[in-house]
Amino acid sequence: MSALAQLVRRHPISAFAVLACLFGWMAYGLAFAGIGSNPENMPLGPAMAAFVVTSCQGRKALFAWGRTLRRWVASPWLYLVAVGAPIVLHVLIVAMNHVFGAPLPTADQLGAWPEVPVTFLAMLVLVGLGEEAGWTAFAAPMLLRRHGLWGAFAVLAPLRILWHLPLMMTGDMPVVLGLLGNAGFQLIVLQMMRRRGGAWTHAAVWHATLNAFGGAFFFTMVTGADKDRLGLMLGLIYALAALLTLVPALLRRGTDDPDAAEHPTTVASSMSVPTPRG
Incomplete structure (x- = not known):
């Protein structure tokens, strides 16, 4: 095994973080070199990074991650939450935005709703699977196993x-959406994984629904300051929703919470990692 592969093997989370950014930002590097224009993050970057890291961990770890990706049978009610919650949150911020002066969606704009399911399927493959196969199917189980909820959140939210x-x-x-929205979404995802029946696929479905109903639908209906305000509200409401996920645990403090057990199926349990460092 090469020295580089051994380094990745000893520090899987750190290697994953570096590779996820390297692959995810590749289009910007190419644009800087004069190849292409209007670059965007490549959503398959985290999945590609997870593939490289698990490959360095050995065949057993790679197959374990692959089995995790194929496992879509999980708690049905969490799938309902993953689809329904982002839709409700978007409808709520559209209504709130109207209170502050933004126009409500017109009949013609809402008439484009049949395109949303098609967009959802595309987002599920490119964003839901591309990103969450890395953040949630690979990194989150390992971090939850080693460090618990807040340790995992402290690593994955900044990442x-x-x-x-x-x-x-x-x-x-928007900056507020990038900061509070990503942090809030990460906490929600970790909380869903820790629920009985929680799985990485719930994060993939939520992420795809969020993008299909958000950036590709409601966010296209406003412009200028109204669109900026919508992004601000989305970031704030995700932060609030994340904080609300903590309420049940606070109410049950001092009692056993069987539903808050970490998800039993983890890639980390199948990996041979010599040291616990990131």
């Missing part, structure tokens, strides 16, 4: 924000 930084710098993603 998500960092990965989206180019979008914030180019103005394609």
Whole structure:
């Protein structure tokens, strides 16, 4: 095994973070070199990074990650939450935006809704699977196993924000949405994984629904300050929703919470990692 592969094997999370950004930001590097224009983050970057890292961990770890990706049978009610919650949150911020002066969607704009399911399927493959196969199917189980909820959140929330930084710098993603939205979404995802029946696929479905109903639908109906305000509200409401996920645990403090057990199926349990360092 080469020295580089051994380094990746000893520090899987750190290697994953570096590779996810390297692959995810590749289009910006090419544009800087004069190849292409209007670059965006490559959503398959985190999945590609997870593939490289698990390959360095050995065949057993790679197959375990592959089995995790194929496992879509999970809690049905969490799938309902993953589809329904982002839709409700978007409808809520559209209504709130109207209170502050933004126009409500017109009948013609809402008439484009049949395109949303098609967009959802595309987002599920490119964004839901591309990103969450890395953040949630690979990194989150390992971090939850080693460090628990807050340790995993302390690593993954900043990493998500960092990965989206180019979008914030180019103005394609509002800064508040990039910071609070990503952090809030990460906490929600970790909480869903820790629920009984929770799985990485719930994060993939939520992420795809969020993008299909958000950036590709409701966000196209407003412009200028109204669109900026919508992005601000989305970031704030995700932060609030994330905080609300903590309420049940606070109410049950001092009692056993069988539903808050970590997800039993983890890639980390199948990996041979010599040291616990990131």
